[in-house]
Structures are given as structure tokens and as C-alpha cells.
Amino acid sequence: MDEITKLVRDYVIREYLEEGDEREITETTPLISGGIVDSFSMVSLKRFLEKKCNIQISDACATPDAFDTVQKIVGLVHKFQKAQPVAV
Amino acid sequence: MAFITAFRNRYQAEIDGIKAAGLFKEERYIHSPQWSEIEVEFPAGSKIKKCINICANNYLGLSSHPEVIAAAHAGLDSRGYGMSSVRFICGTQDIHRELENRLTEFLGTEDTLLFPSCMDANAGFFEACLNEQDVMIADRLVHASIVDGMRLCKAMQDTFKHSDMGHLQEKLQEHMDKRSRMIITDGVFSMDGDMAKLDEIVELAEKYDAMVFLDDSHASGFIGRTGRGTHEHCGVLGKIDVITTTLGKALGGASGGCVSGRRELVEMCRQRARPFLFSNSVAPVIVAGALKVLELITATTERRDKLEWNAQYWRGLLKDAGFDIKEGESPIVPVMLYDAKLAQDFARDLFAEGVYAIGFFFPVVPKGQARIRTQLSAAHEKHHLDFAIEAFKKVGEKHGVLGLGKKELLARAGA
Incomplete structure (x- = not known):
């Protein structure tokens, strides 16, 4: 698991799962369509990624589909990542 | 007529799907x-x-109380059945303002504005009072009408885990760059029946310069020593910036709702909240009944x-x-x-x-x-x-x- 994948997965578990929720979050677990992340909470995920990865994700690209799995989110980060190193 | 067979079939298929899922x-x-x-x-x-x-929201048993019914009859006789107008054209009667003043006194706020329902109050408030410079931070279990209201507003939307004050604090810290922060919660959560930790919420709001929005629909009239609501129960009367509540549950159970709170926020709703501007207000007969309800519940607990x-x-x-x-x-x-x-x-x-x-x-x-x-x-x-x-x-x-x-x-x- 690369650094960004771990960053995203850890954030999703910490931010969206309640205490005692033992659901496994894999790279392909449906987050929004699976009811784990709601559309409001997607905003905080976007802000987290922008701060941590030093990127600006355009609103047009911040769709529920683009945020639906850890794998897709990581793909989005890579797409917007600038040349500077990731500040994790 | 353009409701062609394909349209009918499409909707029927959706209805069948709802039935098949056991959600009908x-x-x-x-x-x-x-x-x-x-x-x-x-x-x-x-x-x-x-x-x-x-399973009724008739918490105080006032939905069919004889004195409320009598007051409603009297209101019907003296003020008529309907207003045939929105408030700002020719739809405001003296008793609308009287009820708003009584609600202000009861809830311990600065001013109140009636809405056709609390659903409308919640749908209209956020768009009227916040914009893209602001952030709304809502408990994840708030009522669906708040969710709808937040969707209609351009302010940034965020949530905190249900009643998790540590998580709320993190969110407030994260959003200190916004012009204003509004913490949004129900007083009593309708599905679980638990209460918001309003005292702790107010403490955090004061620490991080945030406003507090409270939907007290499942509390107004009976929670707290004299039934003022969750803010009375938690000892924060006068410290909630905006309260929305309903006349459709404990307070007579007919219909209608309100936004009550800081006078500037209430005035913004009067000027800009679309469900207030573009819909008739509470009917005179209900206003008259609600005035009696408030009289009854302030006379005795x-x-x-x-x-x-x-x-x-x-x-x-x-x-x-x-x-x-x-x-x-x-x-x-x-x-x-x-x-x-x-x-x-x-x-x-x-x-x-x-x-x-x-x-x-x-x-x-x-x-x-x-x-x-x-x-x-x-x-x-x-x-x-x-x-x-x-x-x-x-x-x-x-x-x-x-x-x-x-x-x-x-x-x-x-x-």
C-alpha cells in the first residue's frame, strides 16, 4: 500500500466509521454508494486531501463517483498532484 | 396530455421497486x-x-384538547379561514405577530418568525443567512429537513460524528479560515430519542466564535424544567443563536413552525427565506389554537x-x-x-x-x-x-x- 493510499484509507476509517464499527475498508470498498461517506462529509475529505497533498481539486472533478473508493480518490490525488513532494 | 405510456411505466417500475425492497x-x-x-x-x-x-408526536396531549379546540373555533370566527396571501403582501394578521411574540418569550430568544412548517423553516434558514464565505457543521443525525436546507445553501457543508464533541472541536479548528461557523444540531434526535450536549456545544461555540443552530421540534413544550426545550434542560437558555421548532408536535400538533433567535437572523429570514416569502403563513385558526396552547403550558407544568x-x-x-x-x-x-x-x-x-x-x-x-x-x-x-x-x-x-x-x-x- 503506497503512502497516499494509506493516508486516504486511515482518514476514511478515522473520520467516517463510528467507534465499534468493524467494517473493513479496502481500496475498492464503495464509500459513498455504500453509505459510509455522505455527500456533506465528502467536503471534509476534499479539504483534507487538498491540505495534506498540497493540491487544488476542482469542483467539477469532486463528484460522488470520483470519491467512491479509496482507489478512485488516490487516482484523483495523483491527477492533481503538483511537482512538490507530498507533505504527509 | 403528455403523460405517455412510457412515463407511466417508468414510474410504476420505480414504485414496484420500492415495494420489492420492502420500503413501501x-x-x-x-x-x-x-x-x-x-x-x-x-x-x-x-x-x-x-x-x-x-407513535404520535402528541407529547402534551393537546392535539384535541377542548380549550385548544374552543380557541381555534373562536379564531375561525374572528379572523376567518384563510389569508389568500403570503405574509408580506396582505397575509399578516395581528395574531400572527402576537404568536411570534409569545413564542419569543417562551423560547427565551430575541425575535421569532412563523413559517408554514418547521420543514420550511429549516429549508429556508441557511440560504437566507449564510453564503460561500461561511461553513455549516452539522451533527450527522440531524433531521432530513436540515439536510435539505443545507443543500440549498452555498456555504461549505461539513459534519461531525453524532454528539462527538472532540470531533466537533476538530472541525471548528479546521474551519477557522471561514468568515463564520455555524454548529447545527437537533435538540432531541427523533429516531434515537437522545439529547444534544448543548452545554458543551455552546462552550465550543464560544471558544471558536461559532453560531449555534438548534432544531428543537422534539423538545419544545416539554423538555426542561418548564418545557422551554433542550436549551433549558442543558442550562443554556439565551445562548442559542437560532432555534427552529414546530407547532405540529407538542404545541397543538396542527401545523406551522418558526425560526426564533437573534433578531438580525430572524430579520434576514423575513427578508430572504424563500418558504416564508413565497408561501402562505400559518392559517388564523391554527394561530389562535397555538396561542391557547402557549397559555396552557406556561400556566402549569x-x-x-x-x-x-x-x-x-x-x-x-x-x-x-x-x-x-x-x-x-x-x-x-x-x-x-x-x-x-x-x-x-x-x-x-x-x-x-x-x-x-x-x-x-x-x-x-x-x-x-x-x-x-x-x-x-x-x-x-x-x-x-x-x-x-x-x-x-x-x-x-x-x-x-x-x-x-x-x-x-x-x-x-x-x-
Whole structure:
């Protein structure tokens, strides 16, 4: 698991799962369509990624589909990542 | 006519899908006034059945109170049936303003504005008062009408884990770059019956310069020593910036709602809230009834005291019988079954035993959290609750759920 994948997965578990929720979050677990992340909470995920990865994700690209799995989110980060190193 | 067959088929397929998923809702026709005992026709066309109602929001038993009915009659005679106008054209009567002033006094705020419903108050407030420079931070279990209102607003939307003050603090810190922060919560959460930690919320709001928005629909009239609401219960009267609440539950149960709070926020709603601007206000007959309701509940706390007793007694009966209930202090007492089909079957069997209660399941509550939501009323007498518990025990025994805890019930549901 690369650094960004771990960053995203850890954030999703910490931010969206309640205490005692033992659901496994894999790279392909449906987050929004699976009811784990709601559309409001997607905003905080976007802000987290922008701060941590030093990127600006355009609103047009911040769709529920683009945020639906850890794998897709990581793909989005890579797409917007600038040349500077990731500040994790 | 352009409702072509393809359109009809498309909608019918969707309706069939709702039925197939077990999510189809059917109305039950009530042939009597709202009360602790009602006469119900269900399914449609069936013989009318008399039963104990344990699922109404009639917390104070005022929905059919003779004095409220008399006041409504008098209002109908003196102010007419309808206004045929929105408020700002020619739809505001003296009694609208009188009711707003009485609500302001009752809730301990600066000003109040009536809305056609609390759903409308919640739908209109955020867009009227916040924009893209601001952030709304809502508890994840707030009512659907708040969610809709937030969707209509351009301010940034964020959430915190249900009643998790540590998480809320993190969110407030994260959003210090925004012009203003608004913390959004229900007072009593309608599905679980638990209360917001308003004292802690206010403390955080003061620390991080945030406003507090409270929907107290399931609290106004009976929570707190004199029934002012969750803010009274938590000792933060006067510290909530905006309260929305309804006249459709404890406060007479007819319809209507309001935004009550800081006078500038209320004025912004008067100027900009679309459900206020583009819809008729509460009908005169309801305004007259609501004024009587406020008079009754400020004269004595007898009804909220009886409701409190009923809630404690009912919780005790359910626990002694071996049901898994959500702990709390409010008159909302969820009986947890976890399984959607079981909740539906349970409600059906209760009805057969003469008790009217409803099963709640996804999407109204999260998956695997199905329940029977029971709600107490000051209109309940002890004998109503004693009758209801016997029905619950009989149906509980039939389904083998008595004495089972959450783990066993979940295992039984195959979760």
C-alpha cells in the first residue's frame, strides 16, 4: 500500500466509521454508494486531501463517483498532484 | 396530455421497486381525533379498529384538547379561514405577530418568525443567512429537513460524528479560515430519542466564535424544567443563536413552525427565506389554537410532568419485559429489533393486539438499526401503558426477542 493510499484509507476509517464499527475498508470498498461517506462529509475529505497533498481539486472533478473508493480518490490525488513532494 | 405510456411505466417500475425492497409506505386512515385511543382503518376498507396510539408526536396531549379546540373555533370566527396571501403582501394578521411574540418569550430568544412548517423553516434558514464565505457543521443525525436546507445553501457543508464533541472541536479548528461557523444540531434526535450536549456545544461555540443552530421540534413544550426545550434542560437558555421548532408536535400538533433567535437572523429570514416569502403563513385558526396552547403550558407544568412520569414508567416496563431499548430521558423510546422485516412484522402484530406503533428501518434509520419507535404522551394514562406492555410482551414472545441483547438480536437478524 503506497503512502497516499494509506493516508486516504486511515482518514476514511478515522473520520467516517463510528467507534465499534468493524467494517473493513479496502481500496475498492464503495464509500459513498455504500453509505459510509455522505455527500456533506465528502467536503471534509476534499479539504483534507487538498491540505495534506498540497493540491487544488476542482469542483467539477469532486463528484460522488470520483470519491467512491479509496482507489478512485488516490487516482484523483495523483491527477492533481503538483511537482512538490507530498507533505504527509 | 403528455403523460405517455412510457412515463407511466417508468414510474410504476420505480414504485414496484420500492415495494420489492420492502420500503413501501402505506397510510392508515384514522377516523377519530388524535388521542391516546384512536379508531383506525387498516388496511383500507377494513373494519375500524380501536387501539392505543403509541407513535404520535402528541407529547402534551393537546392535539384535541377542548380549550385548544374552543380557541381555534373562536379564531375561525374572528379572523376567518384563510389569508389568500403570503405574509408580506396582505397575509399578516395581528395574531400572527402576537404568536411570534409569545413564542419569543417562551423560547427565551430575541425575535421569532412563523413559517408554514418547521420543514420550511429549516429549508429556508441557511440560504437566507449564510453564503460561500461561511461553513455549516452539522451533527450527522440531524433531521432530513436540515439536510435539505443545507443543500440549498452555498456555504461549505461539513459534519461531525453524532454528539462527538472532540470531533466537533476538530472541525471548528479546521474551519477557522471561514468568515463564520455555524454548529447545527437537533435538540432531541427523533429516531434515537437522545439529547444534544448543548452545554458543551455552546462552550465550543464560544471558544471558536461559532453560531449555534438548534432544531428543537422534539423538545419544545416539554423538555426542561418548564418545557422551554433542550436549551433549558442543558442550562443554556439565551445562548442559542437560532432555534427552529414546530407547532405540529407538542404545541397543538396542527401545523406551522418558526425560526426564533437573534433578531438580525430572524430579520434576514423575513427578508430572504424563500418558504416564508413565497408561501402562505400559518392559517388564523391554527394561530389562535397555538396561542391557547402557549397559555396552557406556561400556566402549569402539569402536562410535561405527567409526560415525564409516563416516559419513565414506560421505559421501566419495557426493560422489565426484556426488551432492548435505547437509553435516554426523552419520551421517544425506541425498541430495538435491528431487522427490517422483524420490525414490520412486529408492528403488524402489535396492531392486531390493539396497539398502534410503527416499525422504522432503512433509509429512515441506518441499515441494521430497525426498531419500533414508541412515543409517550401526557394523554396516556397508566392503564394505556399497562395494556400496551402486555401486547408488546405477547408479540415479543411470539418473535422470540424477549431477554435478548443487541448481540443476540443482531445474530438472530443474521447481521
